[in-house]
Amino acid sequence: MSASDRRQEILQLLYQHQRMRVAELSEMLGVSEVTVRRYLAQLAEEGKVRRYHGWAALASEAAAERSFRERAQQATEEKERIARQAASMVPDGATVMLSGGTTTARIVHHLRDRTGLTIITSALNIAAEVVEWESCRLIVCGGLVRDGSYQMIGPAAVATIQRLTADFAFIGVDGITTRHGLTTSDIFEAEVDAAMIRAARHAVVVADSRKLGRTGVAVIGPVSEVGTLITDHKASPHICRDLEDHGVEVVRV
Incomplete structure (x- = not known):
């Protein structure tokens, strides 16, 4: 694959994930971190990416918006199964917090037939x-x-969230590991998600299998703060056992 093709592949990955660590790009592309940094430097000179210590992001806000739409079309079957499972936990009359994210947006579709719900959300x-x-x-x-x-x-x-309580909080993440806990790509988003977890009697992470074993830039909190992880059947058994050993109920659908 040519250098030009590699740079285009990096841009495509950043469109999908918004922000990625150099180590993640290196692993996904099958090249060294030194090579990734060289490509990122070239893309930065062209004004297409922004480089930070150990990670990179797309330069334009418009690209970030496209990224959200594109991410909504990824792993659609898995996200739909996860969303249905999450919604099945919610009885009539419950108070539910929903963070932003493509999977949490699907959960709400399956809650419409409930009665007496209170929905608390940070997502427009x-x-x-x-x-x-x-x-x-x-x-x-x-x-x-x-x-x-x-x-x-x-x-x-x-x-606002700190003044409220909820029966459930459904949280979308960019990564989950036992070492770094729950992570996302934005430090301010992480603060909101963390507040939701603390406010809920039962915190549920909804994440397709691509997120397991990955680490985002900003830490939301340790996995010990989560009661349940709902993921898809492709999730690594090793990672799932590791999470269960740390007290997380793992549901694969």
């Missing part, structure tokens, strides 16, 4: 759907809207 796209429901109370966190994810972040969002 989820709020826009729920606001039209009958027999449902909607609470939307304030704050700054993060480009590309529709999620509201910042002190206002965290402060």
